[in-house]
Amino acid sequence: MTHPTAYEFKAEIQQLLNILVHSLYTDREIFLRELASNASDALNRLRFEQLTNANIIDPDAELKITVRADKDARTITVTDTGIGMNRDEIVQNLGTIAHSGAKSFLAALQARGEQRGTEIIGQFGVGFYSVFMVADKVVVTSRSFRPDDVAVRWTSDGGNSYTVEDAEKAERGTEITLHLKEDTAEFADDSRLERIIRKHSNYVAFPIYIGEKVVNEQTALWRKPAREVAEKDYHDFYNQLTFDYRKPLMYVHQAADAPVQFYSLLYVPSALDRGFGTPDLKESGPRLYARKVLIQEHSKDLLPEWLRFIEGVVDSEDLPLNISRETVQSNRDMQRLKTALTNKLISELDALATKDPEKYATLWREFGRFLKEGAITDPVYRERLLPLLRFRTANQPDGLTSLRDYVAKMIEGQEHIYYLFGDDPKAALQSPHLDVFRSRGVDVLLLTDTMDSFLVNAIAQFEGKKLHNGADADLKLPEKAESDQQTGETLTTGEADSLVGRFKAVLGDQVADVRTTTLLTESPARLVSPDQGFGADMERVYRLLNKDFELPKRILEINPRHPLIRNLATLGDETLASEIMRQIFENALLIEGIHPRPVDMVKRIQAIMEAAARREA
Numbered sequence: 001m002t003h004p005t006a007y008e009f010k011a012e013i014q015q016l017l018n019i020l021v022h023s024l025y026t027d028r029e030i031f032l033r034e035l036a037s038n039a040s041d042a043l044n045r046l047r048f049e050q051l052t053n054a055n056i057i058d059p060d061a062e063l064k065i066t067v068r069a070d071k072d073a074r075t076i077t078v079t080d081t082g083i084g085m086n087r088d089e090i091v092q093n094l095g096t097i098a099h100s101g102a103k104s105f106l107a108a109l110q111a112r113g114e115q116r117g118t119e120i121i122g123q124f125g126v127g128f129y130s131v132f133m134v135a136d137k138v139v140v141t142s143r144s145f146r147p148d149d150v151a152v153r154w155t156s157d158g159g160n161s162y163t164v165e166d167a168e169k170a171e172r173g174t175e176i177t178l179h180l181k182e183d184t185a186e187f188a189d190d191s192r193l194e195r196i197i198r199k200h201s202n203y204v205a206f207p208i209y210i211g212e213k214v215v216n217e218q219t220a221l222w223r224k225p226a227r228e229v230a231e232k233d234y235h236d237f238y239n240q241l242t243f244d245y246r247k248p249l250m251y252v253h254q255a256a257d258a259p260v261q262f263y264s265l266l267y268v269p270s271a272l273d274r275g276f277g278t279p280d281l282k283e284s285g286p287r288l289y290a291r292k293v294l295i296q297e298h299s300k301d302l303l304p305e306w307l308r309f310i311e312g313v314v315d316s317e318d319l320p321l322n323i324s325r326e327t328v329q330s331n332r333d334m335q336r337l338k339t340a341l342t343n344k345l346i347s348e349l350d351a352l353a354t355k356d357p358e359k360y361a362t363l364w365r366e367f368g369r370f371l372k373e374g375a376i377t378d379p380v381y382r383e384r385l386l387p388l389l390r391f392r393t394a395n396q397p398d399g400l401t402s403l404r405d406y407v408a409k410m411i412e413g414q415e416h417i418y419y420l421f422g423d424d425p426k427a428a429l430q431s432p433h434l435d436v437f438r439s440r441g442v443d444v445l446l447l448t449d450t451m452d453s454f455l456v457n458a459i460a461q462f463e464g465k466k467l468h469n470g471a472d473a474d475l476k477l478p479e480k481a482e483s484d485q486q487t488g489e490t491l492t493t494g495e496a497d498s499l500v501g502r503f504k505a506v507l508g509d510q511v512a513d514v515r516t517t518t519l520l521t522e523s524p525a526r527l528v529s530p531d532q533g534f535g536a537d538m539e540r541v542y543r544l545l546n547k548d549f550e551l552p553k554r555i556l557e558i559n560p561r562h563p564l565i566r567n568l569a570t571l572g573d574e575t576l577a578s579e580i581m582r583q584i585f586e587n588a589l590l591i592e593g594i595h596p597r598p599v600d601m602v603k604r605i606q607a608i609m610e611a612a613a614r615r616e617a
Contacts, residue, residue: 004155004165007095028184031134032067032193033200034127035078035176037293039065040204042082042174046145049083056145057084057172065208067197069188074180076188080206081173085142086149091164094128094140094154132158134187135178141167142174203292220292222265222313226253238267241287242311246270249363251312252348259336260319266312266345272366284308289315302338304381306374307345309367314341346384353388353402361400364390372451376458386462389455394434394444397425401445403462411441413478416468419445419456423593431591432523433470439521440478444470471592473528473555475519491516491560491569499569503556506581512553520559527554527588554592556585576611579604 043063049056058081066079085093131138140154151169156162169175180188187193194215197208203220221229221237238248250268266286285308288299292315302314318333349371353360364371368390375385390400406417418437422428428446437444447456456467468475491499496516503514512530520526529552558565564584571577583604589595 004163006161006163007091008161028133029187029196030200031130031178032076032078032187032196033293034130036065036197036201036204036208037291038128039078039080039082039174040201040206040293042080042084043206044082046081046083046172049145055147057143057147061172063206065204065206067193067208067210069190069193069210071185071188074185074188076178076180076193077175078178079173079175081171084144084149084173085152086144086146087152087164087166089144090140090142090152090154094156095162095164129158131176131178134180134184136181137179139177139179140174141169141177143169143172145172200294202294203289205292220263220289220315222253222263222315223255223292225255229253234265237265238311241313242267242269242274244270244274248311249359249366250348250352252344254341254344256340260316260333260340262314262316262318262337262340264312264314264341266310266314266341268363268367269309269311272309281308286310286312286314288319289313290319291315291317301334303341303345304338304374304378306370306378307342309370310345342381346381346388349388350384361390364400369449369451372449372455376451376454382458386459391419391445391447392425393446394420394429394437396443397429397446401443406443406445407463407465409443410465411478414442415465415476417445417462417465418442418468418470418475419447419452420470421447421452421593424448427591427593431471432520432526432588433528435521435523435526436475436477436519437470439519442477469529471526471528473530488561489566491566495569496560499558499565502577503558503581503585506578507556507585510553510585511556513555515555515557516560517557520557520562523559524562524564525556525558525584525588527556527592530555554588556588558584573611576608579608579611583608 043065046056047063050059061081063081066077068077068079069075070077135158137157138155141151142154143149143151151167153165153167154162155164190210194210197210197215201208202216203218204216205218207214207218208216221233234251234253235247238251239245248267248270252264252266254262254264254266256262264286283298285296285298285300286302287294288296288302299314300308303310314337316337319337349360349363352363371385371388375382375389378385387402387404390402391406392399393401393406403417410417420428420431420433422431425446425448428448434444447453449455456469459467461467500514500516504511507514517526560566564580568577568580568584571580583601586595586601586604590598590601595601
């Protein structure tokens with residue numbers, strides 16, 4: 001046996017090692033993931049060698065990884081039965097960090113003025129050195145698969161040097177012993193090591209033993225062909241992944257080789273609110289695996305922000321990882337992957353909406369606001385998202401209607417898709433603006449969500465039909481049938497003109513104008529906006545954003561056929577009449593949801609009630 005030979009790390013290697021140990025990794029438990037990945041690589045290389053070479057040590061040995069902790073000795077030992085290394089290979093692989101690229105990598109770090117190097121692209125083979133985050137001494141003993149090679153031991157304390165010597169090891173493979181630092185003794189615990197393996201290396205293709213127990217799943221469900229996966233398996237994996245005991249609303253299992261190679265299994269959860277199991281959507285995104293090794297717990301770059309409710313996993317062989325394998329480089333392949341995943345999800349949502357409207361309605365109630373957000377903020381996918389949107393309408397206040405269904409049911413002569421804002425469906429159904437639509441059989445979208453104001457400003461049209469606010473002053477509506485024309489008592493032209501003048505005198509500059517209308521049938525009055533489309537809708541947006549925005553003055557339209565308006569025209573008590581006019585106006589403000597202080601109406605209502613009571617007496 002030879003004596004230990006000491007080697008000095010080169011200056012740039014020492015500097016690089018310092019960066020790797022102290023700055024590059026953000027989570028110290030990553031060391032076990034790196035060792036498990038390296039062991040898996042060694043086992044894969046051995047399996048490949050066996051295809052063409054029968055002359056290897058221990059040809060029948062189980063291909064496995066073993067992890068042992070010794071609390072008393074404060075050590076962790078990771079052993080594999082992989083391809084192993086001889087003396088030259090251990091010097092090349094462990095004595096020189098990224099032997100062909102270390103210097104250029106370090107130069108790139110310095111050029112950027114960075115200490116962590118998380119943006120540098122490339123595979124540098126430096127994961128092994130993460131062990132020095134937790135260990136103050138590391139001993140690597142390895143026996144090559146070649147029968148004539150002798151075992152070798154590599155030892156380092158992470159300083160300026162390392163030693164290499166011959167060793168005694170009968171079995172093929174590599175054994176790495178970590179002598180833990182005092183402040184990392186917590187890792188010398190079987191249960192802690194098992195949790196780390198299940199989190200980061202659960203789907204490594206070889207068994208990982210702790211004692212006699214295999215602690216990893218090995219088989220990644222998402223890498224199986226969909227035809228080989230039972231429905232129960234999908235549900236069980238969802239339960240395991242999310243801790244949600246219910247079935248998911250939908251899952252999408254996808255594998256592709258182009259334009260980027262990947263496997264994915266994505267879920268629409270059972271509900272947004274899952275009690276104590278509800279995830280923080282600020283920390284959202286599917287789990288990202290590279291070659292079945294967990295890279296990110298929540299990857300925000302895999303899907304658009306508006307799909308942040310999606311759970312699941314994505315695994316790829318092709319993605320370029322950063323130097324620490326804790327994040328993925330932003331590049332064209334990552335964008336292609338994001339596009340492929342998003343397109344597939346939209347297609348599956350569209351298919352669900354067609355095949356199972358009831359289930360899609362459940363999905364919409366839970367996650368519809370995210371799809372609205374996408375239609376508002378993402379012009380790339382807006383047109384594909386519009387058919388997925390659902391609305392309550394005046395004709396179906398308890399159901400859900402798509403824009404496509406609305407257009408299909410438009411009456412002859414209808415040119416626009418009409419909508420009205422309201423605080424809630426019941427309030428919207430009380431809107432006087434619906435009179436004109438009901439009298440003509442025209443349906444109206446009831447927009448009661450905070451986001452709807454932004455939505456209608458983002459959507460110009462659907463299938464050639466423009467969206468139009470039903471509260472606009474000038475509406476192009478189909479003519480009513482002659483048999484449906486209004487009949488009954490109404491104010492004369494002179495009476496109407498006189499009442500309009502009185503309204504203007506009482507309300508003054510609170511309104512842009514006062515006029516009579518023939519469009520109202522059930523309501524005494526309404527407020528309409530003199531500005532159509534964008535202006536009227538943006539008013540609501542500004543209010544929602546609490547921006548300093550002076551409400552534009554509205555036009556008050558009164559119904560000359562309504563009993564209240566007809567009686568008001570003949571009311572001689574000018575004081576009472578003025579109060580009623582103000583109340584009619586403020587009622588309209590309240591219905592529109594724009595009354596600044598509804599409580600101010602109480603005294604006036606009480607005064608009107610007292611006057612009515614005196615008259616009855």
